[in-house]
Amino acid sequence: MRNFLLAAAVAAAAASPAAAQPATPPKLIVAISVDQLSSDLFEAYRPHLTGGLKRLADGGVTFVNGYQSHAATETCPGHSTLLTGRHPAATGIIANNWTDQGAARADKSIYCAEDERVAGSTSSTYTVSPEHLRVSTLGDRLKAADPRSRNVAVAGKDRAAVMMGGRALDQRWYWDGKAWASDVRQAAELPGIAQFKASWAARFAQAVEPLDPPALCQARATPFQITPAMTIGNGRFGRAAGDNRGFRASPELDDVTLTLAALVTAQMKLGKGPATDVLSIGLSATDYVGHSYGWGGQEMCLQLLSLDQSLGRFLGWLDTQAVDYAVVLSADHGGQDAVERLRAAGNLKAVRADPGLAAGEMGKLLAPQVGRPAPVLFGDGVGGDVWLDRAISAADRPKVLAAAVARYKAHPQVETVFTAAELSATPLPSGDPRGWSLISRVRAAFDPSRSGDFYVVLKEHVSTVAKPGPGYAASHGTPWDYDRRVPVIFMAKGLKPATPATSADTVDILPTLASWVGLPLAPGSVDGSCRTEAAHCR
Structure with a gap:
């Protein structure tokens, strides 16, 4: 192993017989x-x-x-x-990137850690920010x-x-991707950074x-x-x-x-x-x-x-x-x-996703069916959130949505599809996550102001890497x-x-x-619970 740390040897970790709580509040x-x-x-x-x-x-x-x-x-x-x-x-x-068709720039894809209000910012060349x-x-x-x-x-x-x-x-x-950088103004002033x-x-x-x-x-x-x-x-x-x-x-x-x-x-x-x-x-x-x-x-x-x-x-x-x-x-x-x-290794359910599941590709196929020019759908990748073209009239949106959902559900690699209306009507989940239903899992990441008009769930073991290439042989996101x-x-x-x-x-x-x-948390300010296995929870 290449040692780039000027570090001492590891000190032995002593197992303490104390109760499940740090002896004192850590500094x-x-x-x-x-x-x-x-x-x-x-x-x-x-x-x-x-x-x-x-x-x-x-x-x-x-x-x-x-x-x-x-x-x-x-x-x-x-x-x-x-x-x-x-x-x-x-x-x-809700994702690494989402679509905002109202963004005041040609690039409608929004990167999670950017501030797209900055002049010249795009989802790939951006100003790093916690704005979102x-x-x-x-x-x-x-x-x-x-x-x-x-x-x-x-x-x-x-x-x-x-x-x-x-x-x-x-x-x-x-x-x-090129250098060690910071978006915090005073960061460069830290002694030792230049060296x-x-x-x-x-x-x-x-x-x-x-x-x-x-x-x-x-x-x-x-x-x-x-x-x-x-x-x-x-x-x-x-x-x-x-x-x-x-x-x-x-x-x-x-x-x-x-x-x-x-x-x-x-x-x-x-x-x-x-x-x-x-x-x-x-x-x-x-x-x-x-x-x-x-x-x-x-x-x-x-x-x-x-x-x-x-x-x-x-x-x-x-x-x-x-x-x-x-x-x-x-x-x-x-x-x-x-x-x-x-x-x-014998897992024959493991397959690469059909590239045709990408929102843009599905949208092209769907456009003639609903009598509209492309594009009809927007999205990032082969599953997850999909948005209808905002140019579709309010009267036509239900028809286009139903046709899009039906087309995705008919695909053999798709487990199911949830619409924004279905997700909005689903209570936020809580309790043991092992027992959550698929719709509860999707609901936990649904934000009506950012999420798509519907969400596509690929079947288990369908890889989201449809077209492998340098840097992309495997993935996650399901x-x-x-x-x-x-x-x-x-x-x-x-x-x-x-x-x-x-x-x-x-x-x-x-x-x-x-x-x-000893940090107080207002009731309802978090979704999680203090774990009694690791703390004296108040």
Whole structure:
């Protein structure tokens, strides 16, 4: 593993006999998201972990049946739940991108972490902003309760840093595809940032040799040809100098993210002030690796073992800082392996989605049927939210909607379709997410002002990657449990380790942490519940 941290060895995690509550309110809460870490993936590798993931799993309260309970299992919606205690229906973050036909620009696709009001902004070239997040994060709430609290976010993706950090940020840093960047005005003034950027630029300008896989990973190195020009399964993460894609889809991204998080923590003296501070860390490489290679091959094996060691060094470094810190770790969503690997293992239900399911393609077929010129439908991808063309008259909309829903429902890869009217009439779900119906899962991410006119649910094991290519062999984004089920781990001094059989929801994280630090929550201000397995809930 390439060690980019100036970190000490990991200190032993002492199992405390104390009750389920930190001994004292922690002065620093470290909230970690491992993008696309499904519980299936976590459990498959847990016996082989020796570093930070093992320390957290063995030394904390570990819910393997945690859930991103909603249907919109994408990066932005998932991160919006982690530190807000709210489902996407309340956060307003219904997807990574949604369609707003009233947007005052030619590009009607809205990126979740942009401010489209900025002149020249598009969904792909945008100004990073928390504008679309409608609720407060833990860091926002703590700063409102005590302005001396510091709120910092560092991530491999801007949307992870935005959705975990919120609005009241002291520092926010993320990899923007070319450099480490920030949308917080005072961020560049932090001592050490210029030196970090210079060191990083020098490192990035050098080629990286492939990793040497251990036997565990070599056993998974079976190649699968996805396209004539694309083979996955036996990669080792070597990269050329300046290779952006090679960097982000490799263990190197998480290692550097943790390095930057350590730098900001040290220079701001997080956890050493008069109030509790929050450090949010978005570790994005597992998602990029999962998309690029799936999770059953040598690449994901190398990624998780490397992440485990990088996280172990980071926690060991925190141990040396004389800071009373606590950790919560979860994920924004899970994921499904590459279809080709699943089918080779006997899962013949695993198929790639028909490209014709894309809203634009379906809209072209539908237009003549309803006597209209294209376009008739708008949407992003092959499932999820679909919008009717706003130019359709009020009198014609019911006919067009019925025809569109019928066409989608008739497709053999579609499980069902829910209209906005059906979702609006469905109560917001609560309770154990394992028992939620499909419509409840979709309802938890339905916002009538942003969501589509109807929502398409693909059948289980239908991959949302219809046309694979470099960087996209596998994906997520469905309401099925392989995309919803994620670990939720709480670790703090004085917290008794446990592995509850009960389920947890990611919206339970905020109320549980609030109990740790004595932060009052107004009734009805969160969707989740404080977990008695990890806190003395009030």
